Amino acid sequence: MNKNTSEIILKGRFIIQKIYQIKISKEIDKDELFEIFKKKLPEFKRGNPEEEGFGFKIIEIKKVPDKFLKDPLLLDIFKNLIIIEFQKEKYPEIIIDYKDNKPIYGKKFPILDTNHIFIILPNYMIFKGSQSNLEFIESYVFNAMKSILTKREIKNV
Amino acid sequence: MFDSDFLLWIIMNFRNRNFELDDNFRILKLSDLSTAGDERGDYIGRKISTEKSINVSQSIPMLFTLLSGREPIYCKFAFIIDDYSGTIKISNDGKISILHSFGILKLVSPIERIIISLHFVLRLVDLYEKWKNLELNLKYPSREDFLNIIHDCREMGMRFYDIQDIIEKYRRKRKNSV
Numbered sequence: 001m002n003k004n005t006s007e008i009i010l011k012g013r014f015i016i017q018k019i020y021q022i023k024i025s026k027e028i029d030k031d032e033l034f035e036i037f038k039k040k041l042p043e044f045k046r047g048n049p050e051e052e053g054f055g056f057k058i059i060e061i062k063k064v065p066d067k068f069l070k071d072p073l074l075l076d077i078f079k080n081l082i083i084i085e086f087q088k089e090k091y092p093e094i095i096i097d098y099k100d101n102k103p104i105y106g107k108k109f110p111i112l113d114t115n116h117i118f119i120i121l122p123n124y125m126i127f128k129g130s131q132s133n134l135e136f137i138e139s140y141v142f143n144a145m146k147s148i149l150t151k152r153e154i155k156n157v
Numbered sequence: 158m159f160d161s162d163f164l165l166w167i168i169m170n171f172r173n174r175n176f177e178l179d180d181n182f183r184i185l186k187l188s189d190l191s192t193a194g195d196e197r198g199d200y201i202g203r204k205i206s207t208e209k210s211i212n213v214s215q216s217i218p219m220l221f222t223l224l225s226g227r228e229p230i231y232c233k234f235a236f237i238i239d240d241y242s243g244t245i246k247i248s249n250d251g252k253i254s255i256l257h258s259f260g261i262l263k264l265v266s267p268i269e270r271i272i273i274s275l276h277f278v279l280r281l282v283d284l285y286e287k288w289k290n291l292e293l294n295l296k297y298p299s300r301e302d303f304l305n306i307i308h309d310c311r312e313m314g315m316r317f318y319d320i321q322d323i324i325e326k327y328r329r330k331r332k333n334s335v
Contacts (some may be wrong), residue, residue: 014255014274020281065269073239074272118275128279155282
């Protein structure tokens with residue numbers, strides 16, 4: 001397995017924030033788009049409280065679940081799906097030391113926010129996860145698609 | 158955003174027993190609803206929510222808020238789409254939450270859950286597109302729809318609950334208190 005890809009682990013509820021209808025300029029297939037994202041989206045790098053780490057991972061699912069083979073609707077989505085995972089560090093203020101029995105607060109250890117972007121070729125792009133990093137993620141993903149994207153329109157408006 | 162009137166359309170269809178919103182897209186249960194509006198100098202309040210009603214489209218408090226001109230801001234319903242059951246909450250801010258604790262999604266692997274959830278989302282987006290293009294007299298509720306609400310409220314509101322139980326309950330508490 002490519003070090004860039006892995007099976008997906010989903011936690012929590014399935015919350016969709018935004019749905020785009022997209023159009024891609026030329027006949028670009030899933031594999032090509034896959035390569036574009038792998039080349040243009042930065043991989044995750046650890047950061048620090050001053051510079052929070054973030055990054056993307058393209059998730060590849062190798063094995064088709066048996067159930068999909070029986071249902072063309074689901075198989076169709078599966079075949080045309082690219083999943084991108086985005087993670088960003090956040091450093092909450094915690095107690096890092098004590099002085100004269102009084103706590104000293106600071107930022108030391110990160111927690112990770114995770115979002116997923118589902119691209120269902122040829123027309124849909126669905127953003128899942130919390131709202132907080134949405135604009136940041138959009139700017140990266142749409143920038144990566146700059147040369148091939150001819151139209152994008154928010155659909156849940 | 159999903160237009161509040163789209164949510165209202167779902168509610169009115171459910172009230173009118175048109176459960177089949179689209180081909181193979183059937184609403185089973187409408188349980189949660191929240192409405193909001195500008196302050197109108199009445200006592201209802203700006204935002205009102207009801208959760209876990211057996212049928213929120215027949216909930217008197219919620220029907221009152223609709224008659225007052227408040228608009229749906231979110232609703233939650235159980236459905237069957239293409240033979241897959243689920244529960245979804247949609248908001249007028251565009252947010253869609255799919256619950257994993259109900260229906261097919263409780264039983265399947267993570268990747269199946271993703272694909273089925275995405276299928277639900279695509280069907281919903283498709284339904285929203287269809288609603289946007291509906292003829293206006295189908296898109297928005299009719300006079301009869303609102304008169305029916307008043308009729309239902311009168312019918313349900315005139316009924317007094319049997320208050321013997323609650324009187325008894327507090328009578329016992331009063332007696333037991335020191």
